[in-house]
Amino acid sequence: MIETRFSHLLITCAVLCGVLCHPGRPALPDSPEARKLFRLAEQNRTNDGFLTKAEVDDIFTDFDLDMDGSVEETEFLKVWAEKHLGTPESGRTLFHHADTDGDDTLSLTPDLARVFYYFDRNQDTKVSQAEFVTVWVEMSL
Numbered sequence: 758m759i760e761t762r763f764s765h766l767l768i769t770c771a772v773l774c775g776v777l778c779h780p781g782r783p784a785l786p787d788s789p790e791a792r793k794l795f796r797l798a799e800q801n802r803t804n805d806g807f808l809t810k811a812e813v814d815d816i817f818t819d820f821d822l823d824m825d826g827s828v829e830e831t832e833f834l835k836v837w838a839e840k841h842l843g844t845p846e847s848g849r850t851l852f853h854h855a856d857t858d859g860d861d862t863l864s865l866t867p868d869l870a871r872v873f874y875y876f877d878r879n880q881d882t883k884v885s886q887a888e889f890v891t892v893w894v895e896m897s898l
């Protein structure tokens with residue numbers, strides 16, 4: 758009886774360790790926030806299950822609060838918090854990964870063009886939910 762309980766405890770520990778020790782490395786990266794964002798953005802123009810470049814640009818426009826054509830870190834983190842997209846740390850990390858030319862602002866060119874190219878793993882000019890979530894999680898780590 759005690760031995761059974763002990764082995765249950767061991768299994769529970771092993772499962773917990775597996776989850777806790779590799780929080781960023783599940784077999785398939787997943788993020789409920791990214792999936793929610795994808796679903797909302799994906800339907801913005803064509804409700805076809807894929808994000809087009811125009812739909813990705815619309816996400817950018819959502820973040821550009823003062824509509825000056827570029828997204829500063831403060832704008833990004835404000836919208837990030839409003840949309841409940843995750844911790845401020847992961848928001849900051851994602852922002853700086855998306856800022857591909859390192860000038861501390863996100864712009865349509867070159868940043869968003871490069872980000873879209875990066876999202877579109879199989880180069881079919883549209884982004885599936887799996888592609889979006891995978892790259893989103895990679896960029897926020």
Ligand SMILES: [Ca+2]
Binds near residue numbers: 801
């Ligand atoms: Ca779409």
Ligand SMILES: [Ca+2]
Binds near residue numbers: 824827828832
């Ligand atoms: Ca702006």
Ligand SMILES: [Ca+2]
Binds near residue numbers: 859861862868
């Ligand atoms: Ca930039």
